[in-house]
Amino acid sequence: MAEKMNDGNIHAGHRKRMWKRFMENGIASFSEHEVIEMLLYACYPRRNTNDIAHELLRRFGSIKGVIDADYDDLCSVDNVGDSAAAFICFLRQFAVAYAEDALGGILLRTSEDARVFCSELMRECTAEMAYVLYLDHSMALSGTQKLSKGNDNHVEFDIKAIATRAIKGSTPNVVLAHNHPNGVVMPTSRDVATTRRIAMALRNVGVELLDHIVVAEGDGYSMRTAGLLPDIWM
Numbered sequence: 272m273a274e275k276m277n278d279g280n281i282h283a284g285h286r287k288r289m290w291k292r293f294m295e296n297g298i299a300s301f302s303e304h305e306v307i308e309m310l311l312y313a314c315y316p317r318r319n320t321n322d323i324a325h326e327l328l329r330r331f332g333s334i335k336g337v338i339d340a341d342y343d344d345l346c347s348v349d350n351v352g353d354s355a356a357a358f359i360c361f362l363r364q365f366a367v368a369y370a371e372d373a374l375g376g377i378l379l380r381t382s383e384d385a386r387v388f389c390s391e392l393m394r395e396c397t398a399e400m401a402y403v404l405y406l407d408h409s410m411a412l413s414g415t416q417k418l419s420k421g422n423d424n425h426v427e428f429d430i431k432a433i434a435t436r437a438i439k440g441s442t443p444n445v446v447l448a449h450n451h452p453n454g455v456v457m458p459t460s461r462d463v464a465t466t467r468r469i470a471m472a473l474r475n476v477g478v479e480l481l482d483h484i485v486v487a488e489g490d491g492y493s494m495r496t497a498g499l500l501p502d503i504w505m
Contacts, residue, residue, distance in 0.1 A: 314355040377412040386491035389448040389484040405442040447483040456487035
């Protein structure tokens with residue numbers, strides 16, 4: 272009688288074929304569940320991860336939905352343990368760190384440069400989000416920071432967090448950006464008042480607020496270019 276092949280050997284062979292396919296054809300050759308399945312190889316050395324991948328996608332809808340999911344929500348999915356949930360959360364923050372490092376060398380010397388960049392950065396945002404761009408003395412982008420998630424009417428900027436990162440990173444210039452999911456690109460009176468308050472607070476610690484960009488439906492609005500807050504931007 273032939274010796275029964277154990278599950279470990281079966282999965283090892285399958286994984287080897289998956290990695291070979293990846294090296295030959297890239298990630299575009301895989302379906303969404305296969306991408307999540309391969310991601311989970313790092314968490315489950317011997318287990319078949321296909322069923323977990325399907326369950327994660329059923330729960331969160333897409334690869335992005337899985338990666339963006341909260342730790343507690345991930346743990347609530349069948350067969351997703353603490354380590355796998357923590358790994359997915361780590362992967363999300365690793366991707367952010369990589370993206371910020373890859374931004375080095377991008378110059379945002381004008382409000383138009385900032386407007387175009389922010390329009391692309393927030394193109395896919397469906398909930399109201401707040402971002403900060405950090406620029407060095409030469410106006411090169413050193414990083415971006417997603418500060419908060421708001422509701423349909425308002426989003427908050429953490430002034431202390433902005434100032435702390437700018438000072439620690441020796442980036443004396445910042446640009447604020449947030450989106451309006453309702454499609455109206457014009458800033459509200461509250462947006463304007465918030466911008467003035469943040470600009471004055473940052474100026475007190477030697478950080479200059481260069482602009483505040485509002486994004487809606489792929490378009491951007493520069494408060495500085497529009498001549499808002501002339502007391503801040505002469």
